[in-house]
Amino acid sequence: MKWKKYTIDTTTEAVDLISSMLEEQGVEGIEIEDNVPLTEAETKGMFIDILPELPPDEGKARVSFYLEEDCDDAAVLSGVQDGLSELRMFVDIGEGTITCSETEDKDWINNWKQYFHPFTVDEILIKPTWEEVPPEHRDKLMIEIDPGTAFGTGSHETTQLCIRQLQKYLKQGDRVLDIGTGSGILAITALKLGASYAFGTDLDENAVTAARENAEVNGLTEEQFILTAGNIIDDPAVKEQAGIECFDVAVANILAPVIILLTGEAASHLKKGGIFITSGIINTKEADVKAAFAANPQWELLETTYQNDWVSIIARKR
Numbered sequence: 177m178k179w180k181k182y183t184i185d186t187t188t189e190a191v192d193l194i195s196s197m198l199e200e201q202g203v204e205g206i207e208i209e210d211n212v213p214l215t216e217a218e219t220k221g222m223f224i225d226i227l228p229e230l231p232p233d234e235g236k237a238r239v240s241f242y243l244e245e246d247c248d249d250a251a252v253l254s255g256v257q258d259g260l261s262e263l264r265m266f267v268d269i270g271e272g273t274i275t276c277s278e279t280e281d282k283d284w285i286n287n288w289k290q291y292f293h294p295f296t297v298d299e300i301l302i303k304p305t306w307e308e309v310p311p312e313h314r315d316k317l318m319i320e321i322d323p324g325t326a327f328g329t330g331s332h333e334t335t336q337l338c339i340r341q342l343q344k345y346l347k348q349g350d351r352v353l354d355i356g357t358g359s360g361i362l363a364i365t366a367l368k369l370g371a372s373y374a375f376g377t378d379l380d381e382n383a384v385t386a387a388r389e390n391a392e393v394n395g396l397t398e399e400q401f402i403l404t405a406g407n408i409i410d411d412p413a414v415k416e417q418a419g420i421e422c423f424d425v426a427v428a429n430i431l432a433p434v435i436i437l438l439t440g441e442a443a444s445h446l447k448k449g450g451i452f453i454t455s456g457i458i459n460t461k462e463a464d465v466k467a468a469f470a471a472n473p474q475w476e477l478l479e480t481t482y483q484n485d486w487v488s489i490i491a492r493k494r
């Protein structure tokens with residue numbers, strides 16, 4: 177089925193009123209495009225890692241909504257036109273024009289799967305759960321992944337940087353803390369490489385569900401890989417569940433500002449001599465993250481590695 181997309185050109189000032197007017201007209205779900213930066217609370221709630229650079233906000237906005245092909249468009253549009261005329265009397269709605277475009281009915285949740293195929297990171301094979309093992313890679317250590325809507329197919333530079341450092345620093349029997357587990361790919365890799373236990377946490381409940389399913393597909397038990405949704409930085413229950421000074425390795429592939437906050441947190445969960453593998457750091461933020469480690473005397477910086485524009489910083493707890 178195709179959907180018709182209708183877009184109202186308006187002002188940022190009128191967006192909220194237009195949104196509630198559309199809701200009153202029975203429109204379910206709208207899309208807002210503007211150049212207003214997200215607030216900190218919005219960024220957190222939407223699990224956004226990298227904010228795009230926006231052009232200046234000139235007060236213009238586009239509000240779009242979708243109608244199914246068999247919907248009585250004329251009736252809905254006439255109601256929307258009346259609603260816009262009414263709003264025009266007490267708010268600047270700008271042009272207030274409605275344009276129509278058809279849109280394909282794509283399976284947006286699953287569309288990305290066509291781009292995810294088996295690949296290797298050194299001697300590790302990362303394979304979507306729904307694909308066959310390529311015969312030439314049968315001898316490799318295999319990690320099977322279906323990230324669902326979570327981050328973590330393994331194809332991102334930052335995940336690969338962490339996988340390489342897990343291969344280097346992890347010892348047999350190590351206990352691993354995976355902060356921002358996403359699909360669970362890093363904890364699962366650690367367990368397959370010989371870790372005895374992993375604790376994974378993520379703000380996103382969908383990520384925790386995906387990680388749990390991936391652990392099972394990879395033959396790991398629930399006792400080996402404990403998962404919980406929450407923020408280890410400010411949630412005492414998550415901190416306590418993870419445990420104090422009980423991990424040999426902590427890994428966090430999040431963004432630089434979060435890694436900076438984690439320089440305090442990870443130290444309290446690692447044993448003396450424990451290794452903190454970090455990534456998600458864009459090269460322009462490398463110095464900031466290093467300064468945060470340097471400011472905390474518990475850390476000794478060990479190594480920095482790079483892949484394209486991304487950085488991985490390794491530190492040891494003294």
Ligand SMILES: C[S@@+](CC[C@H](N)C(=O)[O-])C[C@H]1O[C@@H](n2cnc3c(N)ncnc32)[C@H](O)[C@@H]1O
Pocket residue numbers: 223225326327328329330334335338355356357358359360361362377378379380383406407408409429430434456
């Ligand atoms: C870049 S993804 C990494 C996923 C996976 N570990 C990987 O390396 O591919 C970052 C993840 O961290 C989560 N996250 C962000 N801030 C967090 C926090 N304070 N505590 C736990 N998870 C967090 C996000 O929801 C997201 O799933």
